[in-house]
Amino acid sequence: MASNASKTVNDQKVRGMTPGCSPLVESLPGRGTGALLFKRANEGSPVCYYRYHLAGKQILIKLGVYRRTAREVGFTLPELRDKAAAMAQIAKAHGDVKAYLAKQEADSEATRIENERAVEAARLKTEDEARERQHLAEIEASRGTFGELFLDYIDSLRGKATAGVVKELERVYQTNMLTPHPSIMAMKARDIRPDHILVILNQIWDRDAKVQTSRICAYLSAAFNYGLRVENSVGRSSAKSYNLENNPAAVVAVKKVSVPVTRALSDAELSKFWKTVETTQGVGPVMALLFKFVIATGGQRILNICETSWDDYDLEVGTVRLIHRKGRGGQSMGRPHLVPLTERAVAILNRVKEINGCHPWPWTTTGKQHIVVSSPRHAIADWLKSEHAVIDGKQTPSFSPRDLRRTCAQLMQRHGISDQLSDLLQAHGQTGVANLHYRNNPEAALPEKQRAIELFERALAKVLGKHSVANVDSASKII
Template identity: 65%
Template sequence: MATTKTKEDKRITDLQVRNLKGKLSEPADKDQKRGFGTLLFERRSSGIVEAYYRQRVDGGEEKLKIGVYKASPRAAGLTVSQIRGKANEYAAIAAAHGSVKAYIEGQEAAAAAERAERQRLVEIEASRGTFGELFCDYIESRRGKATPGVVKELERLYQKNMLGPHPGIMAMKARDIRSDHILDILNPIWARGAKVQAERMRSFLAAAFTYGLKAENAVGRSSSKSYCLESNPATVVAVEKVSAPATRSLSEAELRQFWETIERTEGVGPIMALLFKFVIATGGQRIFNVCQTTWDHYDLQAGNMRLVHRKGRGGQTMSRPHLVPLTERAIAIVERVKEINGCHLWPWTSFGRQHFVVSSPRHAIADWLQSEHAVIDGKQIPSFSPRDLRRTCAQLMQRHGISDQLSDLLQAHGQTGVANLHYRNNPEAALPEKRRAIELFDRALARVLGEEPVGNVVMLAR
């Protein structure tokens, strides 16, 4: 049944819109009050009827398209009732805010600004680094400052103790890491008995967060990650300090047995065997420092070898040269090595592609300990490591009356500090005292090896 219109009712009917030839309007307000805009229907030349909200603002006219009239049930568009509902909304806006177009544009601008702010916050959140990224960033910061071995060890610890067992913690934002997450990493290390490693791991974690706290304000930093750290969660974690001083040194009988049989041990190559003898003959130099030398580090005419020590916090940036005088015994060993490896860059190498890695001497000693040679008077010689040869030489000097000062000088102990950095920084100036130390040591070694005692050791240095 058609709806009956009262005399005052000026609302447009569906029939009027369907039969519309030109334009037709009504007050947009739901109570048909004037002054809040009009609802306008207009038929286009194409036959489509479009609906607009029309408003007069500051002497001008503003129009907002509401939509297309739905001429049949299957046609697209809006019914008269739906169009009128939208016009009523615009009229209410006009009553409250004036210009509907300006209000809508303001709302859209505010919405766009809100979307942009949300996007900005999303991008900021995405740029904030994870715990894993922080530690890897810290490792990168150590390249060129720490030794390659230290960097490699940091990478190994990250894979073994952090990323492998704790991928979820590594994926967390660094700023969200708390002390309990640090404990989750350290407790398994401690539980498996690696207490010294747990202590070192805590130090590395603390150093990584300290780096992160400062890195964002560093000029020239390569990483674009932001961490927004406010504290260092690793510093509040306490790890019981484990004092594990190494005490193993070879007795004089064990040292002689090792010297006399290492070249005859199956599985130990000739260069590796000579490396052990050379380290002993030079008073117990750090074995890996010796492994890293090239032929350019040896001056057999002058009778010395040049080592570079990078031990300590300074790492690469605080490299310290250490000239080691060579006895006839040491030079004879080097000449044997030169016959085999003189064509390579490094003396201490098996195939010339690289020098011995840090684990090679350890494996060679393990082979010797498992051989028939590691027995004295029917008793197995206790296990020892390559580092213990250095301690053996130091104690040999101590037993044979060589002063601690000469011993330390020869082995480059305690050569740091302000005085050494600024004043005693000429390695050649210390050579006379080192020569005296190596002469006394070689006499002691000759006695241990059962050689005929000699009054003086002739040095080839000029």
Template identity: 60%
Template sequence: MAKRTRMTEMEAYAVKTRQSEPVGSRGKGTLLLERKASGAILAYYRERTPESDKRLSLGTLTKKPKADSDERSLDDLRSEALRVSNEVAAAGGLVKYLECQIEQKATAEAEKIAAAESLEVARIERQRLADIESSRGTLGDLFLDYIEDRRGKATPGVVKELERLFKANLKTPHPTIIQMKARDIRADHILMVLNPIWERGSKVQADRMRSFLVAAFNHGLTVESVVGRSNSKVYSLEINPAAMVKVEKVSAPVERALSDEELKQFWETVEGTEGVGPVMALLFKFVIATGGQRIKNIIETTWVDYDLDAGTVLLAHRKGRGGQTMSRPHLVPLTERAVELMKRVQEINGDHLWPWTTHGKQPFVITSPTHAVADWLTSKHAVIDGAQLPTFSPRDLRRTCTQLMQKHGVDDRLSDLLQAHGQTGVVSKHYRNNPEAALPEKRRAIDLFDRALAKVLGEANGAGNVLSISSRKKKIADPMS
């Protein structure tokens, strides 16, 4: 009877100690089964040479292998032994095969670690980029950052105007645009902001808004290099998109001045105009009574700036690039007419910090006088002899007073001194910076102006006198009184 070279399944599963069968042809090794004391039958690939006897575990023999275990059926073990046999032969023996397996395992483990490290590096880089992106400021951040930068440098009125423009022209109408990163803003986005302003007829405001946007982006281009900066936002700007947009210059008419008849009509009716509050009406009269002082400078005054007994008000002129840091004092003499107006304001707002306020929380915003004049122009009072008066602005009251002085022979030098025209330069800064030094000349100018105003208003005595020297607290010699 021929000797069998392979075990039957019955023999394999009934092995007592150990039993083997060849794998493939002679010299290809054997499949060895060995029963342990526990009863488990372990399978090995076995390589025997004159010099060695080596084994490689293949798993555990069982009729019903379990998934995710080392259990194998007899057919599976034979297939695995044949695969190993071929790879051992190719490697030049089991020892070298095992060495290759160790190297491959080490390489695979190294690749796995490298892949994990690469993923971690990628994760860290993604987080870094995300942190950078989150720290990049939006257009809204940039404009608000610019506003904060202007505090202490520009006047409070300018800062409030910036805040108003931000809310009216950016935050409310364009919530999507202000949430865009500032570096992603392009000229077409600026046009989306400015075109609606232009189209509603606010052409001067469109130009101002464009100027503020240019300034805000210029601020963003350099602010990241400022030492000690408190704001952590970065903008990564490379261009100023607002600078690429042009707004057609629309200058408000500069030749409008009220005639004597128009000025008298405005003076006599402004307090009775619906929509014009009592303090606002008195503000217009005070501007006129003081010879056409800049309405913005008057609005910014507090009660501390007024000395009604001495008949003066101290204005701070901040016109020009110097702004808050380059303000110039301008002491204005008050006529009896002006003092009486201020006493009326005092009865209304004497408990507030500012005379020129509605609720006492802040002075009038700079646009309020413009709206008030517009209300007067649409009222029944803006009609003389059946003809509608041509439009004018609060600033035109200053020009009206200038021309009134010219018509009544007031010297241009006195007129300029009273209205603080051309009071700049090195000489003014270093030698004529005492606000009281020019007061006698200013009193002469305001006295002449008030005489002219009295004639326009048709007053019987023809004058509203400047406070006499004897009634002032500050005894200032006035050779012209």
């Protein structure tokens, strides 16, 4: 058709196109490069196409809308020619322009999708890393400090060890660890090294507390051993984890220092203490009678006496039932120890009953609990500061409540009482397989203990002289 003849197109011709008119065609320079083709199908602006032939078939590729005025959206004629020239270059290089453009579009879409996936993967990775950092931070926060480990260890002993052991460990923690070394105790337990343990122990060693240094080293080693196994324990109440890999206290060596305790009261000191302790300022009547009762029963452990209630005394038979919790097993494996009571011991109980008969415990100064183990030490300190502690112009050397036990043992030894009877009366060496499984009837040993206490009473009477049972209490019956 004449209207389709290849010829130059100008703006006037394109603007003059009417809806439904024949297309305008402008061939591009060069043979086989294709042509611009304008169509106006409706009232809208003409649409420009790039036309080329492939295998005898006409193919159109839309280039865009012709912009008739500056206010319209579209392309100018020179811009459309440039776009068509670009298509011609593609046709020259690749032949099928439409297939090439489709492939380019598919590749672009694939690249876009790949980029979006990469961005999404990076976002997810960032979120995962953030969650992992938070998780590690939570794990780190849950890991216990050195101080928490030691307190956790103390809690694990409640109900297993004696209340005195637990209280001593709490004192050790406050006095020798937390107060002087707060920064070390605040460190994570897994970060503690042997040099940190040495800092704690050297300070104790330097104040000449050699035995205590060794003891606290053992406490620290036990605490870390507890931490190494506790995280795999069923039913554990603490949520703290320690992630320990070794025991830093186990490799610390403390020089063994043997300090045998030899202090025992002489006969003169024992007699003076017995005669004057009740009149010593600062020493209450129950406390004074406690010392006398410990001595009168052959030097029983003072804490075991303090822990007794009136129910532990069989006044018809004349015995007191003590529970020994010393050694391995502690609170959960207490060993009963029946002690026969002499007339002197019964007389002392008469006086105590007048004072504390309304309370559950004979040995109480408050009525709310039994005497605690530190109180007798203070009472003896008061006696040592009094004028009574001066004998023949000389000050009585310091002694502790536990030295009364040694005094009684040596008194028995000096008066020919066998070590076997002495040990039986004081419950020395009453552990082991044979005692646990065979000699485990406290009543069976009473006859031998009765013989031991009678022999001890004779020795004690010689030391106290005229301070006989009548001088303790004139009553001959339990109230």
